[in-house]
Amino acid sequence: MTAKISYDEVEVGTELPAQTFPVSRATLVQYAGASGDFNPIHWNEKFAKEVGLPDVIAHGMFTMASAIRVVTDWAGDPGAVAEYGVRFTKPVVVPNDETGALIEVSAKVAAKLDDDDRTVRVDLVAMSAGQKVLGMSRAVVRLA
Amino acid sequence: MALDQSFVGRTYPPTDPYEVGREKIREFAEAIGDTNPAYTDAEAAKALGHSDVIAPPTFVFAITFKAAGQVIEDPQLGLDYSRVVHGDQKFAYTRPVRAGDRLSVTSTIEAVKTMAGNDIIDIRGEVHDEAGEHVVTAFTKLVSRRAEEA
Numbered sequence: 384m385t386a387k388i389s390y391d392e393v394e395v396g397t398e399l400p401a402q403t404f405p406v407s408r409a410t411l412v413q414y415a416g417a418s419g420d421f422n423p424i425h426w427n428e429k430f431a432k433e434v435g436l437p438d439v440i441a442h443g444m445f446t447m448a449s450a451i452r453v454v455t456d457w458a459g460d461p462g463a464v465a466e467y468g469v470r471f472t473k474p475v476v477v478p479n480d481e482t483g484a485l486i487e488v489s490a491k492v493a494a495k496l497d498d499d500d501r502t503v504r505v506d507l508v509a510m511s512a513g514q515k516v517l518g519m520s521r522a523v524v525r526l527a
Numbered sequence: 528m529a530l531d532q533s534f535v536g537r538t539y540p541p542t543d544p545y546e547v548g549r550e551k552i553r554e555f556a557e558a559i560g561d562t563n564p565a566y567t568d569a570e571a572a573k574a575l576g577h578s579d580v581i582a583p584p585t586f587v588f589a590i591t592f593k594a595a596g597q598v599i600e601d602p603q604l605g606l607d608y609s610r611v612v613h614g615d616q617k618f619a620y621t622r623p624v625r626a627g628d629r630l631s632v633t634s635t636i637e638a639v640k641t642m643a644g645n646d647i648i649d650i651r652g653e654v655h656d657e658a659g660e661h662v663v664t665a666f667t668k669l670v671s672r673r674a675e676e677a
Contacts, residue, residue, distance in 0.1 A: 385575050404560065417558035418589050443613045448559040448585040455584070460575045461565055461623060464584050468617030468666070519615070 387459030390501035390526040399457045399490040399505065404449040406441050406475060407483030414445045428479065440474035441484065446516055450488045450509045454522050457490075465502060466523035475511040486511050493521070501526050530639045530646050534604050537636045539597045544629035544657065545590045552582045552626055559583060572625075581623040587630070588616065591652035591665035594632035598650055599669070604636075606646060607671050614647065614668035621661045629657040637666075644673030 411425045420442055423430040431439050447469050455461040477484045486509055493506040507520040549569075556566035564571035565581050572580045599608055624630065631654070638649040652665040 410558075410560070414558045417555045419593070420589070444585055444588050444616070445559065447616060448561075448583060451584050452559075452561055452563075455561075455563060461563055461584060462575065462577060462581055464620060464623075466617070466619045467584050468615065470615045471613050 385460050386463040386525065386527045388457060388526050390495070390498075390503065393492050393495070393503060393526065395492055395494060397492040399453050399492075401487070401489040402453050402456070404452070404486045404488065405483060406445065406449075406477055406486060407481075408439065408477060408479055410483065411439065411441060411445070411477060414442055418442065418444060420444065436474065436476075438476050438478055441477055441486075443469075443471040443474075446471075446475055446486055446509060446511075449486050450507050450517060450520060451522060453488045453490045453507065454505055454524060458524055458526070463525050464522055465525050467521075469507075469509075469520040470518040471516070472518040473511075473514045473516045475516050484511050486516065490522075496523065529641050530605055530648065531603065532639055534601075534636045535639050539594075539634045541631045541633045541655075542594045542597075544631050547582065547624055547626055547628040547630065549580055549626040552580055552586065555586050555589075556583055559585075569626075577623065577625055579626040581625045584618060584620070584623070587618065587624050587654060587663055587665060590630055591632050591634075591654060592667065594634050594652055595650045595667060595669075598634055598636060598648070604648075606648060606669075610671045610673075611669050612672060614670040615666070616668070617666040618663055619666075620663045622663075624654075624662060628662065630654050630662060631657075646671040646673075 490507040494504040496502040505522045509517040633653045650667045654662045
């Protein structure tokens with residue numbers, strides 16, 4: 384595994400390049416097919432509202448997959464991710480229009496964990512429509 | 528309905544191997560809009576030190592969650608799946624999942640509790656390859672919302 388970022392060149396507080404990920408109803412249908420998660424709350428507005436949701440919501444695992452891209456794009460090698468965890472705090476609500484929703488992800492190095500293992504902890508923040516959609520979102524990354 | 532506490536620590540038999548296909552990885556990477564060449568180009572993956580294309584970090588959830596179905600659908604546990612939402616998810620990797628892997632999942636119930644009327648269950652899925660080597664562990668917290676909140 385060969386991360387393109389060196390452990391020695393990062394410090395606590397180093398910010399990773401932030402990214403914004405658009406998500407539309409079509410995105411959710413495609414993700415349902417690829418992941419095998421066909422829960423109708425992710426594609427059927429009538430069903431979603433019947434179970435008390437404001438509208439169709441994105442798969443939590445789609446949001447989780449999107450957020451870690453900020454880390455894997457930075458590290459270069461996705462295999463550098465040693466741990467990754469999130470809490471699903473709020474749903475990403477996806478309206479049935481051209482734009483859909485946006486997932487805005489920022490991240491920074493929160494700790495240098497192990498000088499020998501060259502691991503850092505990256506804390507992520509994922510927002511959609513002004514709300515924090517992931518909590519306790521952290522990755523441990525092994526750098527070069 | 529309170530869940531049966533005696534299920535804590537219960538381990539289910541390993542699942543039949545799931546064979547990870549290159550095109551399945553590509554399909555997943557396209558679905559999350561991720562163009563990292565390590566997912567689709569074997570040469571790019573090799574340049575990073577991997578023997579074949581690797582899967583995005585969350586790819587393995589489809590496999591571990593299916594395995595967790597043994598737990599979720601166990602009628603003796605009494606979980607109301609129609610009320611279940613995903614609370615937390617964590618992965619701890621020994622190495623990335625890659626094309627050609629034949630992965631088996633062993634699911635264990637780590638914790639069962641009831642908080643504010645919600646049933647909460649923690650499931651650990653240990654993923655091993657065909658050689659029996661550890662690949663990744665998935666920690667999944669599911670919350671079954673109490674009926675009054677319908």
